[in-house]
Amino acid sequence: MKKKLILIPLFCLCLIFTTSCGKNQAESNDAGNVTLPSQSEDAHDSKDTPETKDNTGDKAAKQTDLKGLDETVSTDVDNTISAMKAEYEKIISDIDTYEKYLENTDKVEAFYKQIYEDTKQLCMRMREYSLNYAETIMASDKSNDDKYKDFEKLYDCIYDDAGDDIYDEIYDGILDDLYDDFYDGILDDAYDNGVPYDEWSDARSDEYDWWSDARSDVYDEWSDFRSDVYDFWSDMRSELWDDDVERAKEKIEDFQEDIEKLKSKDSQSNVQASNEEKDDNATSENAENQDVNADEELVDGMSPEFKEAMDSYEAFYDEYCDVMKKYAENPTDMEILTSYTDMLTKAAEMSEKFEAWEDNKMNDAELKYYLDVNNRVRV
Template sequence: MKKLICLCLGLILCGCTGAPTAQNDEVKKVNVNVIEVSASTIDEIEEMAIKDVEETNEKLKSERDALGEEITDYNSYTKNVDKVKTYYEGALKQTELLSIRLREYAYKYAELIMNEDTSYKVKYKDLSGIYEYIYEDAGKAMYEIYDKTLKDMYDMYCDGIIKDAYDEIDYDEWYDVHSDAYDDWYDARSDAYDIWYDTRSDIYDFQYDLRSEVYDHDDERVQKKMDKFKKSILRMKEDVND
């Protein structure tokens, strides 16, 4: 119902892995003082946003598959369970960083439009691109991290090599390993969903509020909305560096 309400509002307005790369991403610092989007047109941002999501997801899938080549049976799983946990941690970190970048794309998109010497009517229309290209296109592509990339980890381990060992391992041991694997997978996937949901909600609210102020020709309120969103992004960048 909430998604339906959001869609209606939008229509009204519009008329642990062993891979070194994952470990490096965990300690990567972001610049907390600026919005890091080097684009001069909204067309560039539209391309950058979807490409960023697709490349991030491909990287996570590549790291997941590399882990799958290393962990091929129950014994290798129990010996390398920490690597699975590290993969989840790295995947969530990369998803969180992606969520910040998507917010930055939305902010920069709005900034470019608001700095143009055009009418309120044109600005109002152009701002709908935040909804179409970042909230919708990039947001839906980001959902695949939760719905496919991390979901497949269940098939690989819980419903795969661990399940296959059911008749070969002492039941109590097998149950504990399976339960722990499920909990790790469930928690990581739930966190990924929360990141995705919060990202889209923030971007939707930003473009909705901004377009409302543009519709009312209220430049002061527009700037306040811009400043508030930028401040929230920079705060998130500080938190992710902690």
């Protein structure tokens, strides 16, 4: 657009001394028609994160007897699931209408994330309990045959009982209930009540994504923990069957290393996620500050550079039309040469002003001013 604004009048000036008045005026009319440039067109706050707590802490408590270990595992699973259910009951009690749902989408999303996080930590503790089982069994003075049989308790307590509870109560329980309450409940009913479609569609799409992601992640954690525990249980029984105690001890060490690697990887992921959230917040804050600063610098809603360029453009064309009028009245007037020289200088100044306005995009106020200026140009 900048080139068209500048080159068109200069071209017409050059024709002043080689064409007739009528033709010059026709060129002048063409010069006024300036082409219009084309216009170019969810992390939640940690304070809103629901907290579910258990009595075991982040690390599985060690026991020195199998019966006590059975009770510890059972208590841990029961407490973790009970805490999730209590939070579930609270959230569906607090959010029981479509309007409340829209007001608390951050809490809904946070709860899905918390379900996954609590499940992940619970599954990690199941691995640690399995390690505790193996160490307790191997530390006894029983025969290898009896130790082999004792490993059935690890399978029954952790792989079977705890694994079934996690699947039934979380994956196939709480998450299914949330689907029925929100996606297939409040949001589905809202559509029949005539709420705005775009608003409803976005809310329902977000809800499904949160639910689907949480359910998929929970299943992966559950499946991975069961696979790891089963492999460990199978390896230990195999070594005891062969009476290879040293190899059995190596399997324990390997499993312990695997657990530490998983915990380290999880810790690094949490740090990375925290840093990304901080970066996102900083980027958002900078963008807001830039918008505020930009608004403060506007002149009648327009950037100063744009307004100055358009004012220069209008003044140039006013003088250009005056020169054309004088030439039409008296083509032999030598003062026109002086005016011609002055206009070349002003054309260069106008070019500099348009270069200062580097952005080809126009906001609503700038577009309106652009059209007004072109309507005022006397050609």
